[in-house]
Amino acid sequence: MGPPADREGALAVLREAVDLGITHIDTSDAYGPHVTNELIREALHPYPESLFIATKVGAVRDENGGWPPVRRPEDLRKQVQENLVSLGGDTLDLVNLRLGDAGGRGPESVDEAFGTLAELQKEGLIRHLGVSNATAEQIAQARSVAPIVCVQNMYNLAYREDGALVAELAAEGIAYVPFFPLGGFSPLRSETLSKVVRRVGASPRSVALAWLLRRSPNILLIPGTSSVDHLRENVAGAGTALSDEDTAELDTIGR
Template structure:
């Protein structure tokens, strides 16, 4: 499996597999509670790592600590080359709503909770998830993150769910290592969801390339735009693959700075996603897809 390097010009670069695994779907319905099949969830994590995946994406608000606990149960003590990336800046209420949790003391609380549930002394990469305009300015949120970095609790700081203007502002405030935004072949720009807007990856990709920031697409399986689906289905037929596999392959071919993290709660689908890493799309395929 090919690799990508996070913070390549820093004192502590991290080289990881170019195809990661996002753990969000390991939780129960609505990203809440325990998985329906806990043994399969644990086996998915073990199989991913055995297959060469060295980048896992999680958050303590996935199921309320569920994915962190699954990761620890399945993989601790962690392989030396495994990078576990988590997110802070949000939390879930008992009604399952998503709300900001981004005051400096809340960010510190989240980091301490992630360290405890993952069983780590330092988290190698933490994304600050932005939840739209609010009472806590970006410089105050990032200031708290950089303070935690200076204390050694975080190695690298990234941004998630950012607009182009927010990424530009973040880059002026300090060393940003990665960006995590919604991005797929069929969904490239801002999406309005019930819990807020999700800026698209296409809006920041050129900035990420310019600053050598891996862009980590989330929620990247095809789910919209019928005309786009027709094209991706045709390419899938030509490669004897599924549309989801071609979506992953398209991301891998779109830019060397993309690090997809397709998630699934099915061991069979995990194996299909991993197989997408070896699909070779031709220049003609990419031109047809657009």
């Protein structure tokens, strides 16, 4: 919510990410609101051809920092246009429909909202579609309206509710993008994790991210950071080698 404490530092993180070879950036015009997209545009526009920017619509920020759902067709069209303007471009690479609310997932029909995004895709404003904070039933419902390329849900070492879903999506060639891959606003803490960290000789961040990458080939990571040092640490996680023993121990953490 609001501008970053260190604007130049935020721009440096974005530029360093691309320099490190990262090709997938996750954002939303609701972050800030507007601030994050404007920073991405300032730091990286014109975008490298290899860069894939995923955004989301379906919720906005209120003055208290809440996430009220806003998913009427006219509102979704407005949010897509706002993302186009703030990012600077004629087409959005990927738009995820964010479902549920700040409390998590919830039952609701996605037909009308996802149908609106499918119309915008046909109009050439969106290349690919996905869903976020979605149940298995909502994912199936969205797929009955239009093809999806990814699901963005909460998943990490400690929170494994989507375990079966990850495998099902992998079989269908659909990416699974876990948000809060490092545990959310409270870092992952576990004696088992600490034990593996000591044995591997890497940071807890690197081990947690390496576990996710080893979990399934369709997992794409979006750990957030405002620090270049943490960014480099996160990237190092992609190269952290975990043995079968390490993985089996880490598997005991979640539920």
